[in-house]
Amino acid sequence: MIPDTLAITLVGVFGITGSAIVLLCAVAMFRANDALSRINVFSPATGLAMPLILLAAYIYTLWHDGFSLTRLFMAVAGFLALIVVSSVASNVLSRSTFAGGAPVWRHTSPNRLSEAPGDEDAGLTEYESTLADFDIDDSEH
Amino acid sequence: MMNPFRAIGYSLWIGKEIVTGTVDVLTGIFKAGEYGRPMIVELPLRCETDVEITLMASSITITPGTLVVASAAADERSRATLFVHALFGESEADVLEGLYEMEDRLLHMTRGRKPEPISSWTAVQRPSGEAGSTERSAQ
Numbered sequence: 001m002i003p004d005t006l007a008i009t010l011v012g013v014f015g016i017t018g019s020a021i022v023l024l025c026a027v028a029m030f031r032a033n034d035a036l037s038r039i040n041v042f043s044p045a046t047g048l049a050m051p052l053i054l055l056a057a058y059i060y061t062l063w064h065d066g067f068s069l070t071r072l073f074m075a076v077a078g079f080l081a082l083i084v085v086s087s088v089a090s091n092v093l094s095r096s097t098f099a100g101g102a103p104v105w106r107h108t109s110p111n112r113l114s115e116a117p118g119d120e121d122a123g124l125t126e127y128e129s130t131l132a133d134f135d136i137d138d139s140e141h
Numbered sequence: 142m143m144n145p146f147r148a149i150g151y152s153l154w155i156g157k158e159i160v161t162g163t164v165d166v167l168t169g170i171f172k173a174g175e176y177g178r179p180m181i182v183e184l185p186l187r188c189e190t191d192v193e194i195t196l197m198a199s200s201i202t203i204t205p206g207t208l209v210v211a212s213a214a215a216d217e218r219s220r221a222t223l224f225v226h227a228l229f230g231e232s233e234a235d236v237l238e239g240l241y242e243m244e245d246r247l248l249h250m251t252r253g254r255k256p257e258p259i260s261s262w263t264a265v266q267r268p269s270g271e272a273g274s275t276e277r278s279a280q
Contacts, residue, residue: 024167031169031176036210036226041177044163044205087203094202094226098210105179110233112183113211113224 007063018052034105046086162205177228
């Protein structure tokens with residue numbers, strides 16, 4: 001149904017690209033600095049790499065066994081489930097990470113969850129903002 | 142009921158965003174120094190219904206480089222708000238611009254027309270004199 005060369009090329013390209021993205025995402029998770037960033041850099045693996053591997057598997061079955069409506073349905077259902085489940089799961093992961101009190105990397109700036117827009121104390125330490133509250137000049141120390 | 146052709150167009154656009162986001166995440170590995178520039182921005186939504194808000198949160202999260210960290214429900218004083226962790230934005234304004242473009246496209250899909258621009262609704266929809274209204278419209 002598909003020429004051998006085309007099938008092998010497509011399976012190879014999609015499968016290897018997908019696997020390489022998963023591998024590089026794992027490296028990116030080591031480079032990232034806090035839990036939120038790690039969840040963030042994991043989304044290429046679930047959002048792009050796994051659908052690509054699924055596509056490679058579907059093309060392989062199509063080439064090997066010929067077209068079957070059941071297989072097409074399985075592939076489409078798997079694709080949609082990957083997209084929906086990965087986005088919902090990442091949402092749940094990140095919200096529970098934050099609600100669970102995991103530390104956010106200190107160079108996360110601006111961090112609107114810890115400071116309001118227009119906050120006059122933004123970027124100050126607690127000591128500095130206390131001094132500013134009472135108009136104390138601490139510059140000579 | 143939303144237009145199926147618009148839904149397909151929006152899905153294709155999200156697919157393009159996923160690919161460009163993936164390129165950002167992967168090229169970031171090979172840059173020296175700290176990985177990315179993380180920030181958590183506040184995104185007041187123009188989305189009204191539960192479906193729109195859920196689709197918006199899922200669209201943000203499925204795009205590599207942006208992640209919904211927390212959400213705040215709408216009340217009489219403020220819009221439903223998402224707090225978004227962004228890893229590769231140049232600045233807060235840059236990230237918000239990208240998110241508003243996504244929201245424009247999403248609402249165009251669900252409502253069949255483009256929503257009002259952000260500048261007009263912040264002025265009109267927010268009761269004047271409320272605490273926080275000037276700060277938000279300044280963004």
